[in-house]
Amino acid sequence: MRNYKWRYFSVLCIGLAFILRIFRVGEYPVSLYIDEVAIGYNAHSIVETGRDEWGIPFPTYFRSFDDYKLPLYIYLVAASELVVGKTPLAVRLPSVLAGTATVLVVLMLFPSLGVKKKTTLIAGLLLATLPWHIHFSRGGFEATLGLFLTTWGILLLVKHVVESVIPAKATSDVAKAGIQVIKMNGSRIKCGMTEYLLPFLLLVLSLYSYHSQRIITPLLVLVVLIIYRRSLTRQVLRRFLLPSFLCFILLIPYLLYTFSPQGLARASSETFLADVRVRPDNLFSQKPILAAEHFLRGYVSNFSPITLFFTGDGNGRHGVREIGQLYLWQLPLLLLGVIHTLRHSREGGNPRNFNLLMLFWLLIAPLPAALVRPNPHALRTLPMLIPIIYFIALGLSRITFYVSRITYVKTLVFCFMLFVICYMLLSYLHIYYVHYPRRTEPDWNGGQKETVEYILSKKKDYKEVWITRDFVEGYIFFAYYGDILAQLENIVFLPTKYPLSYEKGILFLAPSGSFAPGKLLTTIHDKSNNPIFDLWEL
Numbered sequence: 001m002r003n004y005k006w007r008y009f010s011v012l013c014i015g016l017a018f019i020l021r022i023f024r025v026g027e028y029p030v031s032l033y034i035d036e037v038a039i040g041y042n043a044h045s046i047v048e049t050g051r052d053e054w055g056i057p058f059p060t061y062f063r064s065f066d067d068y069k070l071p072l073y074i075y076l077v078a079a080s081e082l083v084v085g086k087t088p089l090a091v092r093l094p095s096v097l098a099g100t101a102t103v104l105v106v107l108m109l110f111p112s113l114g115v116k117k118k119t120t121l122i123a124g125l126l127l128a129t130l131p132w133h134i135h136f137s138r139g140g141f142e143a144t145l146g147l148f149l150t151t152w153g154i155l156l157l158v159k160h161v162v163e164s165v166i167p168a169k170a171t172s173d174v175a176k177a178g179i180q181v182i183k184m185n186g187s188r189i190k191c192g193m194t195e196y197l198l199p200f201l202l203l204v205l206s207l208y209s210y211h212s213q214r215i216i217t218p219l220l221v222l223v224v225l226i227i228y229r230r231s232l233t234r235q236v237l238r239r240f241l242l243p244s245f246l247c248f249i250l251l252i253p254y255l256l257y258t259f260s261p262q263g264l265a266r267a268s269s270e271t272f273l274a275d276v277r278v279r280p281d282n283l284f285s286q287k288p289i290l291a292a293e294h295f296l297r298g299y300v301s302n303f304s305p306i307t308l309f310f311t312g313d314g315n316g317r318h319g320v321r322e323i324g325q326l327y328l329w330q331l332p333l334l335l336l337g338v339i340h341t342l343r344h345s346r347e348g349g350n351p352r353n354f355n356l357l358m359l360f361w362l363l364i365a366p367l368p369a370a371l372v373r374p375n376p377h378a379l380r381t382l383p384m385l386i387p388i389i390y391f392i393a394l395g396l397s398r399i400t401f402y403v404s405r406i407t408y409v410k411t412l413v414f415c416f417m418l419f420v421i422c423y424m425l426l427s428y429l430h431i432y433y434v435h436y437p438r439r440t441e442p443d444w445n446g447g448q449k450e451t452v453e454y455i456l457s458k459k460k461d462y463k464e465v466w467i468t469r470d471f472v473e474g475y476i477f478f479a480y481y482g483d484i485l486a487q488l489e490n491i492v493f494l495p496t497k498y499p500l501s502y503e504k505g506i507l508f509l510a511p512s513g514s515f516a517p518g519k520l521l522t523t524i525h526d527k528s529n530n531p532i533f534d535l536w537e538l
Helices: 003-022 034-049 072-084 088-109 117-129 131-137 142-163 168-176 193-207 213-227 234-258 261-270 287-301 305-311 330-343 352-364 367-371 382-403 407-444 448-461 474-481
Strands: 183-185 188-190 464-467 491-493 506-511 519-525 531-537
Touching: 003 088, 003 117, 003 131, 034 072, 034 088, 034 474, 072 088, 072 142, 088 117, 088 131, 088 142, 117 131, 117 382, 117 407, 131 142, 131 382, 131 407, 142 193, 142 213, 142 352, 142 382, 193 213, 193 234, 213 352, 213 367, 234 261, 287 367, 305 330, 330 352, 330 382, 352 382, 382 407, 448 474, 448 506, 448 519, 448 531, 474 491
Parallel strands: 464 491, 464 506
Antiparallel strands: 183 188, 506 531, 519 531
């Protein structure tokens, strides 16, 4: 493919990815769900006071609901709020940009690792239009940022390691492939310490972005070191020293946090071991055996064709449900790409080492999800996307290779695939913008903003406001939509669904359809007109 065509199609692909992720992102999904609200408020608090909601100045982790969120995404939202204000767009903009940038990383780095430009362009187009990636790039999900940083860091690290062992006679070919030649010394192209600093820094930042990266990033680095061990000469390893030392310093707060009770809180509360039940009358129900069984069942469930291609993982925030995380037409291409990789150590310009990296990447990606519950889990397995789109692109490239000698068949196949891609993408967008908001608004905490606005407009007329337990973590919605926590001064959050006794002069927020001894003022509906809460004057 000629360079000008490559640049033209790459720009179109990145532009398409950005449009699909930014278009009306403040309105779709229809509401900010509870974690987005917590992120938005803590970011706003950092901007206004330099402290989080608990009064801790510039924390390295955010306590929030005692789930201890990692800091990087929140600080990026704080920067976003400085530009666009305290809006849903500000909460979701870092995810939009990270999702778009991941497409850019694939397009820029795959060719420098030996992947053909045609295969790379297909992979970039697949990632740009994939429901799995579009969906999470349009919400305030830290996992999208983690995927971007891990992908950029790993591919850039591999690129620099590969550059270090390229023969001198290949310099011109390398330059044509888009690899920057740093310095020639003998028969090797040398990448200095500063060139290795960027991938090391990206990988460290990924650890501060999302909890799953705590497992995925170190394992991928280990896989890279094993697969490319012949390229790791003493000179290369010496260039690791300074970046490794600087990154270790940056990792000290992270390491102190990870092995603290706060750092283990989320994993402890959601560990798969909580589902392990030992039966003393059964030899095969000993806890280690059952734990291994539960782990393997959860791990394998993330590869389920039903989940991947038909229904998604069942969580309304993780997909539109009417289609899977991938398009069904991609299933045979995925299988073809994996089979081709397993059968050929080097084929079509794709180096064996890179193929091995993609295979191990695919196997490593579900590990964090398998260690906790529930499973399958589309968000925690988001890193599976990179090897999946590579194998699908490889499979499609093989098909086009087989038919390339027959002109009319090649044109027919191209037109058919273009029609299928456009049709499935438009079908997904129709579901996403028309059907999905009405069906899953409760998953996105629809109606919470309207509830807060109504109560804040009425609370001055009552002695106290009592809030049902069904308004989960309701204080954060009041803090975000009401600007300041001080507005909670006469608001009581009940530990139960209904109060144990009733008093006069109370505004009571009750579950929808309930009864209270007083006057029903109004029923709060979400944007799809589903009843959410009843407001009673006691």
